[in-house]
Amino acid sequence: DLEAPPLKQLAVLTCMDARLEPLAFLGLELGDAHIIRNAGGRASDDAIRSIVISNTYLGTNEVLVIHHSGCGMETFTQEEMGKVLREKLNTADGEFINWLSIADRIESVKSDAIHIRHHPLVSKEIKITGYLFHTKTGKLQEVIKL
Ligand code: ZN
Numbered sequence: 016d017l018e019a020p021p022l023k024q025l026a027v028l029t030c031m032d033a034r035l036e037p038l039a040f041l042g043l044e045l046g047d048a049h050i051i052r053n054a055g056g057r058a059s060d061d062a063i064r065s066i067v068i069s070n071t072y073l074g075t076n077e078v079l080v081i082h083h084s085g086c087g088m089e090t091f092t093q094e095e096m097g098k099v100l101r102e103k104l105n106t107a108d109g110e111f112i113n114w115l116s117i118a119d120r121i122e123s124v125k126s127d128a129i130h131i132r133h134h135p136l137v138s139k140e141i142k143i144t145g146y147l148f149h150t151k152t153g154k155l156q157e158v159i160k161l
Pocket residue numbers: 030031032054055056083085086087088
């Protein structure tokens with residue numbers, strides 16, 4: 016019987032990693048928040064699309080960007096991904112996609128939070144906070160608040 020708008024007016028952007036359970040580590044319950052997930056929890060165009068819809072039509076006014084330790088996105092570079100796909104699928108198309116791999120997890124949280132903050136379609140009234148989730152300890156480290 017829950018209503019569609021998230022009860023806590025919250026949207027969470029985080030990684031699709033199968034070991035992460037965002038509702039649990041944030042102490043949230045079903046219906047509390049939109050959980051937007053992709054590889055790395057990156058502020059891709061599609062993540063921005065979801066954030067804008069979440070805010071515009073479903074009343075959320077806060078975004079948490081949460082990247083994590085031990086993320087698979089730290090294990091390859093843009094160039095490596097292009098090379099792997101070229102060898103595997105015999106196409107260079109993979110070189111034209113930004114895979115948003117992560118070289119520095121603190122920097123990735125910061126740059127994604129800043130990217131969302133400055134996106135022209137994201138309301139200036141939305142509160143944005145970036146965190147790093149430490150998978151071994153379950154601790155959330157605040158990285159940036161905008
Ligand atoms: Zn990850």
